[in-house]
Amino acid sequence: MAANYNEAPLLEVEGLKQYFPISSTYTVKAVDDVSFKVYPGETYGLVGESGSGKSTIGRSIIRLYDPTEGKISFAGMDISGKMSKSTKDKLRMQMQMIFQDPMASLNPRKKIKDIIGEALDVNKLYNTREERDRRVEAILQKVGLAKEHADRYPHQFSGGQRQRVGIARALILNPKLVIADECISALDVSIQAQVVNLMKDIQEETGAAYLFIAHDLSMVKYISDRIGVLHLGHLLETGTTDEIFSNPIHPYTKSLLSAIPIPNPELEKNRIALNYDYKTSGLDYTKGTEHLVSGTHYVKCTDEEFARFMAGEQ
Amino acid sequence: MTEEKKREKILDIKNLDITFKTTAGDVHAIRGINIDLFQGETVAIVGESGSGKSVTMRAAMGILAKNAVVNSGEIIYRYRDNVGGIDYNPDDDANATWKEADILKQDKKWIRKHINGRRIAMVFQDPMTSLDPTMTIGKQIMEGMIWHYHIDKQDAYNRAVNLLKEVGIEDAEKRMKQYPHQLSGGMRQRVVIAIALSCNPDLLICDEPTTALDVNIQAKILELIKKVQKERDIAVIYITHDLGVVAKVADYVNVMYAGKIVEVGNINEIFYDPKHPYTWGLLSAMPDLGTDDDRLYTIPGSPPNLLHEKEGDAFAPRNAYALEIDDKLEPPMFQITETHSAATWLLDPRAPKVEMPAELKNRIERMKKEAKENGSEL
Numbered sequence: 163m164a165a166n167y168n169e170a171p172l173l174e175v176e177g178l179k180q181y182f183p184i185s186s187t188y189t190v191k192a193v194d195d196v197s198f199k200v201y202p203g204e205t206y207g208l209v210g211e212s213g214s215g216k217s218t219i220g221r222s223i224i225r226l227y228d229p230t231e232g233k234i235s236f237a238g239m240d241i242s243g244k245m246s247k248s249t250k251d252k253l254r255m256q257m258q259m260i261f262q263d264p265m266a267s268l269n270p271r272k273k274i275k276d277i278i279g280e281a282l283d284v285n286k287l288y289n290t291r292e293e294r295d296r297r298v299e300a301i302l303q304k305v306g307l308a309k310e311h312a313d314r315y316p317h318q319f320s321g322g323q324r325q326r327v328g329i330a331r332a333l334i335l336n337p338k339l340v341i342a343d344e345c346i347s348a349l350d351v352s353i354q355a356q357v358v359n360l361m362k363d364i365q366e367e368t369g370a371a372y373l374f375i376a377h378d379l380s381m382v383k384y385i386s387d388r389i390g391v392l393h394l395g396h397l398l399e400t401g402t403t404d405e406i407f408s409n410p411i412h413p414y415t416k417s418l419l420s421a422i423p424i425p426n427p428e429l430e431k432n433r434i435a436l437n438y439d440y441k442t443s444g445l446d447y448t449k450g451t452e453h454l455v456s457g458t459h460y461v462k463c464t465d466e467e468f469a470r471f472m473a474g475e476q
Numbered sequence: 477m478t479e480e481k482k483r484e485k486i487l488d489i490k491n492l493d494i495t496f497k498t499t500a501g502d503v504h505a506i507r508g509i510n511i512d513l514f515q516g517e518t519v520a521i522v523g524e525s526g527s528g529k530s531v532t533m534r535a536a537m538g539i540l541a542k543n544a545v546v547n548s549g550e551i552i553y554r555y556r557d558n559v560g561g562i563d564y565n566p567d568d569d570a571n572a573t574w575k576e577a578d579i580l581k582q583d584k585k586w587i588r589k590h591i592n593g594r595r596i597a598m599v600f601q602d603p604m605t606s607l608d609p610t611m612t613i614g615k616q617i618m619e620g621m622i623w624h625y626h627i628d629k630q631d632a633y634n635r636a637v638n639l640l641k642e643v644g645i646e647d648a649e650k651r652m653k654q655y656p657h658q659l660s661g662g663m664r665q666r667v668v669i670a671i672a673l674s675c676n677p678d679l680l681i682c683d684e685p686t687t688a689l690d691v692n693i694q695a696k697i698l699e700l701i702k703k704v705q706k707e708r709d710i711a712v713i714y715i716t717h718d719l720g721v722v723a724k725v726a727d728y729v730n731v732m733y734a735g736k737i738v739e740v741g742n743i744n745e746i747f748y749d750p751k752h753p754y755t756w757g758l759l760s761a762m763p764d765l766g767t768d769d770d771r772l773y774t775i776p777g778s779p780p781n782l783l784h785e786k787e788g789d790a791f792a793p794r795n796a797y798a799l800e801i802d803d804k805l806e807p808p809m810f811q812i813t814e815t816h817s818a819a820t821w822l823l824d825p826r827a828p829k830v831e832m833p834a835e836l837k838n839r840i841e842r843m844k845k846e847a848k849e850n851g852s853e854l
Contacts, residue, residue: 209688212661320778321525350524350717352761355772362771377690380720380763384772407765411639420691423720425762426741429845432725435695 165204165371165387170238172371173223173339178232180222192218194395194448195232200339205365205372207386207403209379209418210213216375216399218459220341223373224257236340255285258332264324268316275312278302278331287334297334304367305330306360315344322353326360333364341373346381358385368393380422383407388458391415394440401459411461411471413445414438484574485554486678486711487513487536492549494531496541504784505531507735513711515678520714520722522758523732524779529715532732533681537596538579538587551579553594555678564678578851594624597672599701601684603664607656613667617733620674631664639670644700659767662693666700673704676723680705683715706719719762723747728815731755734780734790741816748840748854750832751810751818760836789821797822797830 171371180193193215200206208216221228234242237256261267268277276300281287288294299309305326316324325345332340340459342361346354348454358381365372376382382389383403390400391414399412417438424430440447450462461468483528494506497560506528521529526741534540536551556564558572558595565572577801579587600606608616617639618632633652643666667687676731682701686694702725704730705712714725722729722743729746731739731754750756760773777794780786788796792802797820801807810823832838844854 204709211692213664243536283565322778331735350774351719352524352717352758353778354764355774360775379691380765383765384763417692421695422696422765423691423724424765425719425723425747425759426843426847427723427726427747428852429850430720433724434699435692 163426166202167204169202170173171199172202172237173373174233174328175199175219175223176233176237178219178222178234179230180227181230188385191395193222196392196395196397197232198390198397198400200371200373202338203365203371204371204387205385206364207374207376207382207389208392209376209382209389210392211377211418212394213394216377217343218395219392220259220343220373220375224259224341225253241351251285254279255335256338258337258340260325260328260340260342260345262392263348264321264328265316267328270316271449273312274302274316274319274327276312277316277327278312278334281331281335285333289375291318301330301334304333304364307354307465320353321349325349325357329357329360329364333368333370336368339371339373341375344377345374347376347378354381361385379418391418396450396462398447398463399459399461400424401455401457405455405457405459409455409459411455411459411473413441413443452466478482483517484515485512486515487713488550488552488554489532489536490550490552492532492551493533493547493578494528494535494540495545495547497543497545498783501686501783505544505626505782505839506535509732509735510739511711511730511737513679514712516705516709516710516724516726518705518714519730520716520726521730521732522716522719522722524717526779526782527732528735529732530683533598533713533715535557536579537592537598538582539592546580549580549711551811552576553579553591553595593620593672593677594675596679596681597675597677597679598686599665599668599672599680601681602688603661603668604656604688606668607664609656611655612652613654613656613659617667617671617674620671625676633718636670636674638669639674642673642704643667643670644696645670661689662696665689665693665697668702669697669700673708676708677710679711679713681713681715681768684717685714685720686721689715692722695724701725719758720745723749731758735782736790736819738791739816739818741818744854745813745816748844749816751812751816751823752820753795753798753822755818755834756832757794760833760839764839773833789819799827 176197182190182192184190187321196219208219210216221227223234229242232242241253248334278301279294279298282294282297298312302309302311303412307326346357349357362385374382374385386403388402389406391398393414399415410419417436420436445467449464452462453468454460477659489511491510492506493508495503496503509532524528554574554576556572557575558568561566617636619692621627621632621635636652637648640651645651645666647665686697689697698721715724725742728742730737733754739755746755750759754761757775761775763772775794780790788804789802792798793804801821807819809817809819811817821827847854
């Protein structure tokens with residue numbers, strides 16, 4: 163991996179809060195006080211169940227939402243408050259997103275070359291038509307498609323190929339950070355592997371950092387350098403992939419790991435996934451603070467809970 | 477499974493062959509498949525999207541699209557009858573006789589009256605689209621029972637409440653009055669399962685029942701389906717592309733590729749002794765939590781377009797182990813054991829001896845070892 167931890171972090175999220183007011187008395191706290199860093203060239207995996215706020219974080223970072231509170235800095239720029247035009251332009255060029263469902267995120271009435279080339283059009287990055295076509299072809303090749311594909315429409319592709327188009331669109335501007343929001347969960351297992359490998363190859367070549375948002379921990383393990391586990395808007399546990407998988411501390415992380423199906427029938431048949439229910443667990447996420455387990459491995463909980471987790475109790 | 481009990485076959489799909497007429501031409505979606513299913517057992521059908529798994533099950537339920545043409549084949553459904561018609565009363569098992577019907581020969585009306593929802597029920601992939609957003613949960617569960625069994629509303633209500641409790645929903649009475657959007661994804665899928673069970677089916681078809689759900693909820697739903705299957709002694713067919721799910725639930729596995737079954741066997745034969753290169757590929761592509769490899773194996777290429785039929789073995793272009801004959805002649809099913817067979821020329825006695833890839837072999841050895849350490853006798 164080309165992750166570079168000596169450099170300054172590419173993305174720094176500090177105390178991010180994203181609230182959605184529903185009525186005068188009720189506010190959904192989708193993301194509550196989340197902090198993490200992404201270094202240049204690394205892949206940070208954000209995992210959690212649906213409703214845990216992982217997609218919201220991605221959308222707040224790329225500024226599809228206006229964060230309620232907290233500071234986001236990206237490549238030396240503060241992108242959390244009101245942005246100047248030049249900051250905004252830079253952000254739009256250097257941070258890109260890959261979406262979950264390639265069929266829904268590609269315009270069905272546009273040709274592939276126009277879908278991918280749109281970013282070039284908007285930013286006026288070419289002088290001649292030929293130059294535009296050349297750049298589109300080059301990126302298509304990089305994601306494993308042929309240049310003949312440029313004149314086709316999204317419906318003429320299979321699911322895996324469509325997601326390659328989505329990746330090509332995100333990569334054409336050579337972004338520093340790509341937010342991949344559940345970008346493989348709509349695909350078959352065998353195709354998921356192809357897309358994950360492709361993303362890794364591209365990372366090695368271009369040095370882009372990924373924020374990989376997913377609920378499937380087994381794929382996250384393959385692609386991520388570090389992982390953050392989210393639940394109900396709180397970042398409960400964060401550390402390197404190895405730290406999280408070999409020594410999960412928080413009961414929620416443990417339950418997530420135990421739910422991964424193992425392709426080994428004799429083991430899997432009689433295995434029961436650990437049960438975890440926030441309401442009955444007696445934990446209070448809002449009171450938690452960060453506790454260091456070892457190295458870069460942190461758990462968010464109260465002092466008393468931390469002592470219990472470390473003693474191996476639930 | 478249970479040795480002392482006679483295995484009763486309840487579904488027998490023989491040589492099924494289906495073509496879809498489309499404006500682009502004929503799509504030969506199902507190319508001669510055979511599937512057996514016995515009472516109380518679980519069969520999984522595995523394959524990539526477009527391999528024909530869902531079409532096969534739609535045929536078994538008699539709900540194929542209008543442009544489907546069945547070229548040949550039979551779908552024999554066997555059922556117990558002790559009431560007359562197609563009804564079965566479990567309290568009077570002694571008087572029950574086994575009868576059979578070919579679903580492909582019955583008309584739509586008969587199928588709707590006797591089969592759909594009543595004897596064969598289906599759990600679909602996305603609970604948000606398979607539930608009616610304008611109807612309360614209670615009404616949706618009661619609907620089938622009232623239609624099929626003509627029971628009165630109060631009776632249906634009581635049964636529905638019990639069903640909700642059976643599928644693990646608390647506050648069942650309160651939930652009866654709620655609408656689908658008021659429930660979480662996992663709860664909705666539990667409701668769908670309750671609806672499927674409402675008419676006491678003997679066969680439950682689960683079409684990717686957990687693909688739309690989170691992993692931790694997936695585990696819970698699979699455990700639930702297993703529990704009700706055991707309690708009610710019903711047969712379950714799983715359609716899925718996830719081998720992790722298969723490992724958890726299945727007794728027998730059918731691996732499908734391009735409208736054909738390429739390998740069939742019991743669960744241990746498929747996972748510990750696979751013979752077909754496609755099955756090797758599928759198993760290798762599963763993320764493996766036990767190693768530190770940072771590359772995933774992938775099956776090169778993508779599934780074939782069935783609009784253009786290919787001579788020989790449909791998998792040959794993606795198969796690193798393809799022989800010359802694969803481009804000319806489709807391989808027949810080679811029998812390996814009583815339950816295990818695979819359609820690949822590699823099993824022909826004249827073929828060169830080819831072993832499965834070394835990585836997969838190591839992985840299977842490791843899986844076996846882990847299983848043995850946990851007390852299984854392999």
